[in-house]
Structure formats: C-alpha cells, structure tokens
Amino acid sequence: xxxxxxxxxxxxxxxxxxxxxxxxxxxxxxxxxxxxxxxxxxxxxxxxxxxxxxxxxxxxxxxxxxxxxxxxxxxxxxxxxxxxxxxxxxxxxxxxxxxxxxxxxxxxxxxxxxxxxxxxxxxxxxxxxxxxxxxxxxxxxxxxxxxxxxxxxxxxxxxxxxxxxxxxxxxxxxxxxxxxxxxxxxxxxxxxxxxxxxxxxxxxxxxxxxxxxxxxxxxxxxxxxxxxxxxxxxxxxxxxxxxxxxxxxxxxxxxxxxxxxxxxxxxxxxxxxxxxxxxxxxxxxxxxxxxxxxxxxxxxxxxxxxxxxxxxxxxxxxxxxxxxxxxxxxxxxxxxxxxxxxxxxxxx
Ligand SMILES: CNc1ncnc2c1ncn2[C@@H]1O[C@H](COP(=O)(O)O)[C@@H](O)[C@H]1O
Numbered sequence: 001x002x003x004x005x006x007x008x009x010x011x012x013x014x015x016x017x018x019x020x021x022x023x024x025x026x027x028x029x030x031x032x033x034x035x036x037x038x039x040x041x042x043x044x045x046x047x048x049x050x051x052x053x054x055x056x057x058x059x060x061x062x063x064x065x066x067x068x069x070x071x072x073x074x075x076x077x078x079x080x081x082x083x084x085x086x087x088x089x090x091x092x093x094x095x096x097x098x099x100x101x102x103x104x105x106x107x108x109x110x111x112x113x114x115x116x117x118x119x120x121x122x123x124x125x126x127x128x129x130x131x132x133x134x135x136x137x138x139x140x141x142x143x144x145x146x147x148x149x150x151x152x153x154x155x156x157x158x159x160x161x162x163x164x165x166x167x168x169x170x171x172x173x174x175x176x177x178x179x180x181x182x183x184x185x186x187x188x189x190x191x192x193x194x195x196x197x198x199x200x201x202x203x204x205x206x207x208x209x210x211x212x213x214x215x216x217x218x219x220x221x222x223x224x225x226x227x228x229x230x231x232x233x234x235x236x237x238x239x240x241x242x243x244x245x246x247x248x249x250x251x252x253x254x255x256x257x258x259x260x261x262x263x264x265x266x267x268x269x270x271x272x273x274x275x276x277x278x279x280x281x282x283x284x285x286x287x288x289x290x291x292x293x294x295x296x297x298x299x300x301x302x303x304x305x306x307x308x309x310x311x312x313x314x315x316x317x318x319x320x321x322x323x324x325x326x327x328x329x330x331x332x333x334x335x336x337x338x339x340x341x342x343x344x345x346x347x348x
Pocket of ligand 1: 023024025026068069072073108109110111150152181182183184209212260264291292
C-alpha cells in the first residue's frame, strides 16, 4: 500500500468502511423502489402511485429541506406500506451496503404504524430486525448490521416514549440506540427530555441530529440536546466555537454527511468547504456517513473518495480515517475488537 498512489474509487470501495448514520427508508435505491412499485402494480393494477423512476428521477439529487422531507410522507411511505415491501427494501439496503465494502452498519428508522395494513410499530420494528438477523446470520456476509430507533421531531412526547419502549424491548435483538431526526424546522426538542433521560438511564446509546440548519442551531436547542448527554451527533453544521469545544471536551462522535449537506444546501460552498475539514483535525471520533444514499446517490465509498479528493488525503490517511468511527460504535467491545482486527489484517 503506497501512499504515493492516489485514492481512486475502486480503492475507496475495497476499503473496509463503517456506516453510522443511514436512515433506512432514505437508503432504498431507486431501482429497489421501482421493483417494489412493479410488484405492487401487479397485485393492484389500479395503484395510484407514479413509477419511482418518474417520481424521483434517477439523476436528481438536489433535494433541499423544503423538497426532501415531503418525499417520504407523500411518496416513499405510501409505496413501502406493506410488510413484503418493508422486508424486501431492508434486505436490499443491507445488500447495497455490503456490496459497497461496508463492514459495519447501524441503520436507523422511525417506527411506523400502518393501520390500514394492520401493521403496528412493533410489527414494523420486528420485520426490520428479522431482515437484519437474516443478513447477520449469513456467514458470507462480512458486514454486521444493527438498529437505531428514531424519534421524529413531529412526534408527541408520548410517541417518543413509545419509541423508547420499543428500543428497550428489542435491545437484545439488535437495537443499540435512539436517535432524534426529522425536519429541523419542526417541533420543540424540549418535549423529549424525559424520553432521552430514560434512554440514558437504561444504558442505551443516544445520537441526535444536531444543528442541521441555523433554525435548529439555537443556543437553547443545542443546550437542551447536550443536556441529554448524547454519545454521537449528526451533521453538526451550525455550531459556534463554544459548542465545538464542548463536543471536543466530551469526545462526542460526529457523523458527517458531505453529499447530503452539499446537495441539500445545508452547508454553503462545495465539498472542500465542508466542516469535515475542521473536525478531521480534532481528536473526536469522526464518521463519514451517507445519510440517505437512496436520495443523494452517493454510497459510502464515494463519500470516502470525495474526502480524499477534496482534502488531499492519501491511501494511508484514508485508511486511518476509515478506522476513526470504531471508537463511537454503539455495540461495545466485541464488535470493536472485530473491526480493529479487520483493519489490522487488511491490506490492499
Ligand atoms: C437531511 N437529513 C436528515 N435530517 C433529519 N431527518 C432525516 C434526514 N434524512 C432522513 N431523515 C428522517 O428519516 C426518515 C426516513 O427514514 P426512516 O423512515 O426513519 O427509515 C425521514 O422521514 C426523516 O424523518
């Protein structure tokens, strides 16, 4: 492995990678959505939904805060609203990560009830955990998958507690933490203090979408979020130096999603202006992540390639970067050791 050899996409694909911030429904490829649509249309020729290849054009990645969130509520959730679609899309998302050289993934999803199909939030979570177990049980799969349950900023305090109930009920089956996600323009995060206090007290891990927009980056909101003692923070865009210092002091892991941030215009400028350029020089665990590869169409290998291309990283530096998330995985010692050994024995 010579550092003089520049990083190319094929090296970035071979590199073992750890994915810590991937929303399940946002990670479904357009090809998979199309297959689901075909199957649904065969069952019901009157299906009132456009072909995903028309509704979400293959080259379109410029979804911003206004257009991104409705994509789920007005389209993808309607298409994937039965158990076969949820199971198939989960399996395909896992296959896609595995094929991209990902060796560890913590997928996250918001428990969804679909009363018209008799699907409760519990059934939804169990269906996904079954797909994860099936993946993990295959010896030929080098990637191990775990689940984080998300509280959405539109949830009530009672709905947030329901997510915590599910996380606790299924912690022995692969649920490793609880997330706060959703449209940063919505909601009052103070509603969830009791829910996240319970998560912490139970010893489950916490990750939070943090300062994604200026609106959700007020001192008040960030102080509330930090009071829950999160283990990791996602995006971390609109943070002033005092919050940066707090994150460094507490050694909180940061999940950075470059393509999402650039395409959705959450950050200004382009890739080389991304705050990865700041965090990479700190000692906190940094994880490059895809966020929603189905929407922004940049697999994790490409995120590593973009980091190398825009921040002049050679192969040795990129390999070191790929190991930084190990310190902030939510699964504990045995997975950490597996990942450390994997890198120890990896040579290109
Ligand atoms: C731009 N970055 C983001 N910021 C905040 N929330 C996001 C997100 N990307 C995705 N989600 C959240 O994840 C849900 C889809 O996956 P699940 O149905 O949970 O699997 C979206 O509805 C949104 O609430």
